[in-house]
Amino acid sequence: QQRQNMYKETSDNRILIAYFSATGTTARAAERLAEATGGTLYAIVPSRPYTPDDLDWHDKRSRSSAEMNDPQARPAIGGRQPDTEDYDTVFIGYPIWWDLAPRIIDTFIESHDLKGKTVIPFATSGGSGIAHSAEALRKSHPGPDWKEGRLLNRTDEKSLREWAESLQR
Ligand SMILES: Cc1cc2nc3c(=O)[nH]c(=O)nc-3n(C[C@H](O)[C@H](O)[C@H](O)COP(=O)(O)O)c2cc1C
Numbered sequence: 001q002q003r004q005n006m007y008k009e010t011s012d013n014r015i016l017i018a019y020f021s022a023t024g025t026t027a028r029a030a031e032r033l034a035e036a037t038g039g040t041l042y043a044i045v046p047s048r049p050y051t052p053d054d055l056d057w058h059d060k061r062s063r064s065s066a067e068m069n070d071p072q073a074r075p076a077i078g079g080r081q082p083d084t085e086d087y088d089t090v091f092i093g094y095p096i097w098w099d100l101a102p103r104i105i106d107t108f109i110e111s112h113d114l115k116g117k118t119v120i121p122f123a124t125s126g127g128s129g130i131a132h133s134a135e136a137l138r139k140s141h142p143g144p145d146w147k148e149g150r151l152l153n154r155t156d157e158k159s160l161r162e163w164a165e166s167l168q169r
Helices: 002-011 025-037 063-069 103-110 131-140 157-168
Strands: 015-019 040-043 089-095 118-124
Touching: 015 025, 025 040, 025 089, 025 118, 025 157, 089 103, 103 131, 118 131
Parallel strands: 015 040, 015 089, 089 118
Antiparallel strands: none
């Protein structure tokens, strides 16, 4: 209990949890991570929301298929942007699409100066691990201090907190 309070006091307000979620699963994981860390939640909202047709991975011409086939695709983000200067640690959450992070995650990273900040990916998926998508992000965006990511398909609060604390050491 004491350790938890200490952790919250020292790192409150300096942790941002930025996430994109097309159908709500990653949003729920991000909320649990915010509870475990005391971090601030920020939803990366696309200017043009993804419809069920956009998300159809059986259709090679669907919006998600087209974006994921194009490494240069940068779907626009709508609404307010967080001031990442206020944070030292930025968790970035996403659903795994074709074993990668959706391209809007690249839009987010390129919209902010994350150089020298601790950046930690997390994801949800239908079964794929996070390693491939996290490595691809690290290669495309060498500025931040990337930490190993986590798949949060099913993680209880205790292990979430232990993971988040271990990253602060
Ligand atoms: C276009 C698309 C591609 C996907 N590709 C994968 C994949 O490669 N591996 C996997 O395990 N799940 C894949 N999924 C499933 C999602 O990762 C999974 O349902 C995720 O939890 C959805 O999160 P969300 O509700 O936050 O959008 C894909 C889903 C979509 C829509």
